[in-house]
Amino acid sequence: MKFSNVMATAGEWLRGEGPHHQIVVSSRVRLARNLRNRPFPGWAKKAERTSILDLVRPRVEELTEMQDSFSEGLQELSALERQVLVERHLISREHAAKGVGSAVVMNRRQTLSIMINEEDHLRMQSIRSGLQLKQAFKLVDKIDSALESKLEFAYDPRLGYLTACPTNVGTGMRASAMLHLPGLVLSELINQVIQAVSKIGLAVRGLYGEGTEAMGNLFQISNQTTLGEKEDEIINRLSKVIETIIEKEHDARQVLLQKKSNTLWDQIGRAYGVLTYAHAMASKEALNLLSIIKLGVDLGAFPEDRRLPIDELFIDIQPAHLQKSSQQKLNAEERDHLRAQIIRERLKLFPKPDISKMARESGNGSTAGPPNDE
Amino acid sequence: MQKVNLCDACSKEKGVQDPTGFALADLLLGIGAAEEIEKGASTQKCPVCGFSQADFKKTGRLGCSACYITFAEGLNTLLKAMHKGTEHVGKFPQHAHRAMELNNRMRALTENLQKAVAAENYETAASLRDQIKQLESDLAS
Numbered sequence: 240m241k242f243s244n245v246m247a248t249a250g251e252w253l254r255g256e257g258p259h260h261q262i263v264v265s266s267r268v269r270l271a272r273n274l275r276n277r278p279f280p281g282w283a284k285k286a287e288r289t290s291i292l293d294l295v296r297p298r299v300e301e302l303t304e305m306q307d308s309f310s311e312g313l314q315e316l317s318a319l320e321r322q323v324l325v326e327r328h329l330i331s332r333e334h335a336a337k338g339v340g341s342a343v344v345m346n347r348r349q350t351l352s353i354m355i356n357e358e359d360h361l362r363m364q365s366i367r368s369g370l371q372l373k374q375a376f377k378l379v380d381k382i383d384s385a386l387e388s389k390l391e392f393a394y395d396p397r398l399g400y401l402t403a404c405p406t407n408v409g410t411g412m413r414a415s416a417m418l419h420l421p422g423l424v425l426s427e428l429i430n431q432v433i434q435a436v437s438k439i440g441l442a443v444r445g446l447y448g449e450g451t452e453a454m455g456n457l458f459q460i461s462n463q464t465t466l467g468e469k470e471d472e473i474i475n476r477l478s479k480v481i482e483t484i485i486e487k488e489h490d491a492r493q494v495l496l497q498k499k500s501n502t503l504w505d506q507i508g509r510a511y512g513v514l515t516y517a518h519a520m521a522s523k524e525a526l527n528l529l530s531i532i533k534l535g536v537d538l539g540a541f542p543e544d545r546r547l548p549i550d551e552l553f554i555d556i557q558p559a560h561l562q563k564s565s566q567q568k569l570n571a572e573e574r575d576h577l578r579a580q581i582i583r584e585r586l587k588l589f590p591k592p593d594i595s596k597m598a599r600e601s602g603n604g605s606t607a608g609p610p611n612d613e
Numbered sequence: 614m615q616k617v618n619l620c621d622a623c624s625k626e627k628g629v630q631d632p633t634g635f636a637l638a639d640l641l642l643g644i645g646a647a648e649e650i651e652k653g654a655s656t657q658k659c660p661v662c663g664f665s666q667a668d669f670k671k672t673g674r675l676g677c678s679a680c681y682i683t684f685a686e687g688l689n690t691l692l693k694a695m696h697k698g699t700e701h702v703g704k705f706p707q708h709a710h711r712a713m714e715l716n717n718r719m720r721a722l723t724e725n726l727q728k729a730v731a732a733e734n735y736e737t738a739a740s741l742r743d744q745i746k747q748l749e750s751d752l753a754s
Contacts, residue, residue: 275678278662282676358674380704387706393678394709398692399701401678405691408681410703440697467698 240309240347242320246563250327250349250366253550257369261537262485264417264457264550267328268375268474269364270383271402271411273393279403280341280356288340288356295360298389299344299353302382310344313337319568322559328366330354351378358403359411361386370481372414372474380470399466409466414474416481417446421456421534422491423484425506426499432484433458440464441480446526455526455553460484492538507535507592515586519572520579525556529582540592548585556581659683715752722748 252265278287300310321335330343334357345352354362365379393401399409423429433443442463445453462473495503510531529552536546556578562569658665664676693699722745729738
């Protein structure tokens, strides 16, 4: 499979409609594994890294799940192509910076991606739509079991799977979900939620993981610790916390609808206006406005069939996707113009926000809020 | 500790390429954590990969899986502070499981053999020795 095929189709997780997909954009589980007594990628010399890659890559490519896969050495991919994969969460930012001796192998549906020689020899990741951490783990667990019979993984009976960074030792597992939380942000409750989540040993991060800023009201929640707890316990704990956050987000939306409906309509109207008429737009502004439109779809201000075009825009307007699809390198100003143009075109057939519909939705109590007494 | 968010341009300007390049142990666990690692192995190098504690301080990553044994003392303090527990309770590779079972059986057989010899029960001892031989060849495979 070629890069153009990857580019042409969005990952299954984007189109899929997993449980709670309105709020949980995606669920991801990754496992870190290393070969016994071989230097970790960050410490290995180029020749050693290449020899490890040559050992691991064929074993990964021959997996049943990897038939008709996309498999490429990082040095074979242009900077732009690597960035596209980062924007789709198929490789990490760290991996995108690698060259000779590192590779990525992913399945056709883009639900499984394996980075070879990232920080660890193997980083295997499964991504699903909505809240499906268990299902995501199941796939990556199966891949791990298939590989462990062919490769000798570094494992210690007391410390579990041994990883380059001691923060991953044990299960080597990081489970995370990407949540869209405009209600909690608009009602200024988000910091409380972040603080509460941090206190119970979970991490909250921005769009692209560690050290990144929250844009488009998107937040990643993941487990922080990997030693001393079983995989399914970690996943259950995380899922429960996420379910609680989903409830809080629904509550926040109900309160906004009832007590601050004017502010809410104003926000949606402004987002619609700016997106429909602007001629220059930076990614951050675009993501923040699209987030409000997405909220509008959730609340019934826009028809349900407009959901997918908006979700796709979240991906398509990011810098590398823009440049890759226009097939040219663009400076920031040119990107902002192109971004605004693409958004205008896609929103051409988008109906105006229907506030009456939205008010009725709230009265129907389609979510777990109290009935509207008005 | 102060958190700074830098954009692409600023990070280049300030020469910050990779935020994980700082002493990660210090960042994660507070100043002094990297020294904890040092205590266990001041000049020690990993016999498998040649990694030293100074390298850990610089990168916050270890050199290879054997480093967990080489620097065990310092790492244990780190891991204790970092994680929920100190012992792995999750998934394990099947080969590790099989090796563990075989090792346990080997230990039991060896003990029984010693007892049989001490009791001058040579018939049992011979049978046990055969079983041990068989197990040794299983372990080697």
